[in-house]
Amino acid sequence: METLTLKLPTWVNKEEAENELVNSLKIKVQLKMEFYKSKMLPFEKKYNCSFEDFQNRYKSKTEEAFQEWDDLIEWEASFTLFNEWYERFKEFAK
Numbered sequence: 001m002e003t004l005t006l007k008l009p010t011w012v013n014k015e016e017a018e019n020e021l022v023n024s025l026k027i028k029v030q031l032k033m034e035f036y037k038s039k040m041l042p043f044e045k046k047y048n049c050s051f052e053d054f055q056n057r058y059k060s061k062t063e064e065a066f067q068e069w070d071d072l073i074e075w076e077a078s079f080t081l082f083n084e085w086y087e088r089f090k091e092f093a094k
Contacts, residue, residue, distance in 0.1 A: 022092065029089045036082035043075040051079040 008017050040051065047054050058065070058072050 026089070026092055029085055029092075032085040033082055033089060036078045036085065039078035040075060040082065043071055046071070051075050 006017070008014065043054070044050065049057070054075065055072065058068055061068075
């Protein structure tokens with residue numbers, strides 16, 4: 001965690017400003033997580049499994065499946081970004 005120094009108007013309480021800033025950042029992180037989760041849901045429904053299960057299933061294939069490869073790449077990007085934002089969200093609990 002980093003420390004930030006701000007100049008606040010006299011009518012703004014320091015504790016209130018800190019709470020507002022932290023809450024706004026939490027909301028931003030949650031929105032990012034929800035966005036990437038919503039990008040993963042169609043794949044979870046299409047293949048009826050989690051990303052990890054699909055990835056393992058795809059790796060064990062012996063023949064090429066271009067549509068599944070495309071889906072895997074897109075799904076992996078959303079999965080990775082969701083997890084990055086989830087890790088950021090967990091920092092608020094520290």
